[in-house]
Amino acid sequence: MSTASARIALVGNPNSGKTALFNALTGSHQKVANYAGVTVEKKEGTITTASGRTVTVLDLPGTYSLRARSPDEAVTRDAILGQLKGETPPDVVVCVADATNLRLVLRLILELRQVGRPMVLALNMFDIAQRQGLRIDLEGLARDIGAPIVTTVATRKRGIEDLVAQIEAKVEALANSGALEAANTWHEPSPAEIRQAHAEAQRLMKAHVRPAERPDTLTGRIDAVLLHPVAGLAILLALLFVMFQAVFAWAGPLMDGIEGGIAALGGLVAAVLPDGLLQSLIVDGLIAGVGSVLVFLPQILILFLFIILLEDFGYMARAAFLMDKIMGGAGLHGRAFIPLLSSFACAIPGVMATRVIDSKRDRLTTIMVAPLMTCSARIPVYTLIIAAFIPNQTVWGFASLQGLVMFGLYVSGITSALAISFIARRLFWRGQVEPFLMELPTYKTPDPKSVLRNLWQRASIFMNRAGRIILPLMVLIWVLSTFPYPPEGATGPAIDYSFAGRLGHLIHPLFAPIGFNWQMTVALIPGMAAREVAVGALGTVYAVANAEEQVGTLAGALSADWSLAMGLAFLTWYVFAPQCAPTLAVVKRETNSWLWPTVMFAYMITLAYLAAMGVYHGAVALGWG
Amino acid sequence: MDHLTPVSALAADPKSDPGEVRLSQARLGDRGVIASVHVRPDVDHRGLSADELERRLLELGFVEGAVLEVIHEGAIGRDPIAVRLDDMRVALRRKDAVDIVLRLTGDAR
Structure with missing residues (x-):
């Protein structure tokens, strides 16, 4: 390998702040693409160390085990094992752990040890651990897991320099010895081996971690309201209402602005260019074409802003919990709720949002029914036909007949989506129901910078697609x-x-x-x-x-x-x-x-x-x- | 898979030990220590092998000796449930929790 550059991979449990650490490490030097042959998003960035070495950082999807269950987790496993098509294996594995929730990640670390690649453990959210009075014997733990430990607070960029220094030391050691620390002995663990690893993790916890003196009670108190059988559902519905309002009302002026801008640009070009084919191609084809896609950008951005905020806060898992029974009746997974909701604005972000669903079958069913949700592009068509054929009269003393027809069209969309997924489940994927097993993460205040970065990435993916396909x-x-x-x-x-x-x-x-x-x-x-x-x-x-x-x-x-x-x-x-x-x-x-x-x-x-x-x-x- | 017993039939079977309860039958506020996680191979787990379901439960921390408390129930049919499992919170459906046996502690029930 070259001494001037190195590759590292970030791996960890979901909700460990791995992406925040990735952002803190690479700043704006990152790009999002797809892995060859799979639809898993690939996030890669670079850092330059104090000695001038360029290190490529790969942010791998979060997982509890190398024994992969979803396409995302398969990418993590293959990347760590160096089996990913078109990718070189990482020189150093950086395991990112939520310092306040170590038990499961210790078991993952034991699996990573078996792979034999040099490893550094980043104990993230260390400030929260300290606030809770959690005591961790860093030296003892580092000795027992055989990897150096760096404490970090990714959102405040604390510990980043230390982490880079430790990574560099590992890279140098690897370059000098020219061999991995140990041979790869990893294999899919059996239930007995998982139990054994849990016992070992428990021993490490007992030996090196003293339980928090002031454990987090906020999450429990918030959950008492948000997961309440009645209040929880009411709050979810209220949130949806606000989201809808935002997507349709707030986006309105922006959309008008974009439409106006596109029309003005078209008019300007039409005035400059002579009448004819070229003018028509540019004005009616290109400008109007790009415009018809661009006009949905405000709705997509507002929708994703809500989704990212709720996800970062930790609410999405709760929404899935609240909706699981209702969605489950139609053969959908609780997590399908948000993508289907997004599809009311536009099926495109809805289909993109299905990435949160682990199981391939559940994801496909959701994708298949997403376009049945009444998207905003249907509204002009509905408005026109209703205005033409439905008399503007009041029925039952209060309801507008036109409004009722519009409502009926929305209801037909929803019911047919639920019916189709129900039928698909019964006919094609009989008996195949993924278990609903999900960690409910601790609530966290979303970090504005990371929200904006995420939003920008969503927008560029959408625009990229608009350019290349649409x-x-x-x-x-x-x-x-x-x-x-x-x-x-x-x-x-x-x-x-x-x-x-x-x-x-x-x-x-x-x-x-x-x-x-x-x-x-x-x-x-x-x-x-x-x-x-x-x-x-x-x-x-x-x-x-x-x-x-x-x-x-x-x-x-x-x-x-x-x-x-x-x-x-x-x-x-x-x-x-x-x-x-x-x-x-x-x-x-x-x-x-x-x-x-x-x-x-x-x-x-x-x-x-x-x-x-x-x-x-x-x-x-x-x-x- | 006609020879397999449906999970729902099993859920009714009461444990012989009164201090033990299947997590699928546990009520809000029940707390205890996980006594066993043995997913029965002769039962239809809706397309998933018993071994696979057991490993998924284990990987998320449902392991013998773990401390567990039922902290939330869904509005419809009290399903799914949310449990506090050692230091974390996990949500799961009662159907998938049939083979997790809880030894109740304290004054629960």
């Missing part, structure tokens, strides 16, 4: 809707002569049984880019300029041209149809396979077709044809 799709849809040009003297709207228009006419016979006219099928094609684009497309087909601002005019045109049955069929279609190419692209990315987006597309389109057909013929039978 943008080309948008350009493709622009091409389909633009070419070929209408012939000289054409009377119909331009889109009618394009590939999209022709495709709409071509597939129209398929949609006739569910009551769609050709204008509707033509609007479905650009609507694949994002659901709300269908509104603009309908505007184009019915030659209503600025359809999104003049919903009234377009709604008038629609109510004159469509029957109520057609309007209801179109609404039903939008509840279920996979009308969103970016979501399918993100599912491909997250599952690393074309199989799952294909399955998703197939089941959703079948469901949409059958449901719309049922609604159409039902409505016609009621005389609404």
Whole structure:
């Protein structure tokens, strides 16, 4: 190995402050990518030591054992064992431990010892341990586990220099001897071996750790409220309400600002560039395309801000606890709750948030049903159709009929998601139920810096995806809707002569049984880019300029041209149809396979077709044809 | 897996020793020391092998001798439960806790 550089890996139990330590070590010198072949996030950073050595730091997913159960934990095991494809094994393993919760990490340390790589133990959150009056005999413990111990407070950057010095000493020792400290004797422990390791960990605890004089009682007191069977659920619902309000209300002005900015930029470019193909490509294809994705950034950022804050505070595990029974009835894991909730803003962050679910099956079920949640992109479509066909009247003396229909659409989305996951569980994954076993971490005040860093990483992942996957799709849809040009003297709207228009006419016979006219099928094609684009497309087909601002005019045109049955069929279609190419692209990315987006597309389109057909013929039978 | 006894049938079986209780049957406030964690191989653990479930329980600290107290119950069917396990808190479903036997201590019950 080279003497100028070295690789280290951070490993530890979940909630040990490992990521905070990673941030303290590497500062802004870090990047997030994916491991080759798996969808586990790879966080890597670099530090430069006092002697000028460059050390690459790998932040591995938290685990209780090297015996991996989830894809995340498999990465940790393979990285430590040096079996990860395309990665060199770490020279030094840094085990990060929560100083106030040592028992389980001591057992992990015993496993790490068997691997034989040089190790340093970072006793993190040492300030909390001191405040609690916990006494640890550092020298004795270091001797017994055979690794130097450094005490750290990652959030305050305390102990970092010491830790780097210890790492460097280990790297140098390794370079000098040229061999590992011991041969790798690790194998998956049997239940008996785990018990034996627990006994050894217990012996180490007894010998070197004196229990806290003032143990933390705050977590217990907070839990008495937050996990209360009644108050706990009420608080969870209140939190959700605030989150929804934030996503829809706070994001509104920002979204308007972005839309305005994009429109202004488009107008500016249109004024500078001569009329023609290039102008259309840049303004209608690129700028509008990027804009239609960018506009969701505020919602995604606000949503992730809530999720990161609640996660760092320690509440997410509690939310999973409170919701497990309810979600479990539909065959979903308690942890599926947050991703599904996120999907009300947009299925893309929802699908991304399923990473918190360990079990692959539970994660796939959640991904599959996430797009059934009513995302914000459906709202413009729903608003338009409801305005056109549902009379603005009051029922039962207080409720608005239009509001009730909107509510019904949300409820259909939720119930169908629960029904689909229930069926998937019964039909395809029978008898396979992951145990719900989860540590409820001690509550902690979130560190603003780390929250912001995390938020920034989420935003860049989203933007990266927007650039690489969504943008080309948008350009493709622009091409389909633009070419070929209408012939000289054409009377119909331009889109009618394009590939999209022709495709709409071509597939129209398929949609006739569910009551769609050709204008509707033509609007479905650009609507694949994002659901709300269908509104603009309908505007184009019915030659209503600025359809999104003049919903009234377009709604008038629609109510004159469509029957109520057609309007209801179109609404039903939008509840279920996979009308969103970016979501399918993100599912491909997250599952690393074309199989799952294909399955998703197939089941959703079948469901949409059958449901719309049922609604159409039902409505016609009621005389609404 | 028709030859296997469903977990729910087992849950009803009372332990012969009155001082011992299956964690799946424990009530809020019950506290004690874990007497045994032996996941029965002849029972259907919903697709998971008994050995695997036992190892997962052990890895999270459900090991003989550990001090345990039931501190929270879910609203529906008192499930899942949260327990204080030595120095940490763990949540689990009652179904997965059938084979953890608790020896009650103190004035519980």
